[in-house]
Amino acid sequence: MREKLVVGNWKMHGNLAQNKALLDAIVPAMAGFKNVGCAVCAPFPYLSQLQSLLQSTNISWGAQNLSEHSKGAFTGEVSAEMLVDFSCTYVIVGHSERRSLYAESDQTVAAKYVAVQQAGMTPILCVGELLEERESGVTEQVVARQLDAVIELAGVASFAKAVVAYEPVWAIGTGKTASPEQAQAVHAFIRSKIAGLDADIAKKLVIQYGGSVKASNAVELFSMSDIDGGLIGGASLIAEEFVAVCKAAQG
Numbered sequence: 302m303r304e305k306l307v308v309g310n311w312k313m314h315g316n317l318a319q320n321k322a323l324l325d326a327i328v329p330a331m332a333g334f335k336n337v338g339c340a341v342c343a344p345f346p347y348l349s350q351l352q353s354l355l356q357s358t359n360i361s362w363g364a365q366n367l368s369e370h371s372k373g374a375f376t377g378e379v380s381a382e383m384l385v386d387f388s389c390t391y392v393i394v395g396h397s398e399r400r401s402l403y404a405e406s407d408q409t410v411a412a413k414y415v416a417v418q419q420a421g422m423t424p425i426l427c428v429g430e431l432l433e434e435r436e437s438g439v440t441e442q443v444v445a446r447q448l449d450a451v452i453e454l455a456g457v458a459s460f461a462k463a464v465v466a467y468e469p470v471w472a473i474g475t476g477k478t479a480s481p482e483q484a485q486a487v488h489a490f491i492r493s494k495i496a497g498l499d500a501d502i503a504k505k506l507v508i509q510y511g512g513s514v515k516a517s518n519a520v521e522l523f524s525m526s527d528i529d530g531g532l533i534g535g536a537s538l539i540a541e542e543f544v545a546v547c548k549a550a551q552g
């Protein structure tokens with residue numbers, strides 16, 4: 302059985318005081334949770350805060366991006382090894398906001414995925430289609446292309462230490478969630494694509510759903526057979542909501 306994983310993507314929100322208040326509420330509420338993995342991904346300046354507040358809890362932490370380069374003259378960039386210094390477990394790569402606002406190509410995302418793994422951390426690889434792509438019936442082609450870039454560079458074996466997050470772009474921050482059936486169909490497609498190359502890796506691969514997940518829809522989404530938890534934006538900033546979503550993933 303795959304254990305479900307719920308990860309909060311704080312995006313560019315928070316400050317020292319707000320983060321502390323949020324974590325002070327989440328940590329005790331989650332102390333007894335079993336059979337579910339939980340993590341939060343914060344902006345870079347707060348990784349040290351996460352390290353000190355979460356190190357002896359059952360909540361992991363990570364970053365939302367990194368450089369594909371290991372070091373050098375890349376002003377403003379942050380390397381994988383720097384994230385290791387703050388004991389990050391996860392790094393989100395290929396979030397649709399990075400792909401669309403910062404023009405990250407499938408190949409750049411694949412290089413970032415490799416950088417995360419080479420440093421011993423776990424990438425959360427985001428894939429997903431735009432509204433126009435869904436409406437023109439090319440969802441599977443888009444997701445396949447995004448996965449293929451990673452498979453080409455890192456090989457299918459790399460998925461043994463990776464998480465995939467299906468995030469339909471039209472459902473992110475819009476309040477419009479994919480229906481459980483719509484999400485399940487794409488999750489099943491992702492798993493079968495990986496299974497075509499390695500059945501065992503596909504069976505164990507954690508595939509999260511992301512896009513307007515909240516306490517009121519999490520149970521239904523997480524009850525689908527190929528949905529193994531969620532990547533949570535807005536609702537991860539509200540302690541009660543995030544705890545309820547993690548609880549929904551406990552089953």
Ligand SMILES: O=C(CO)COP(=O)(O)O
Pocket residue numbers: 310396468472473474475476511512513514532533534535536
């Ligand atoms: O982008 C997301 C998580 O990475 C989803 O964001 P929302 O949950 O705010 O829709």
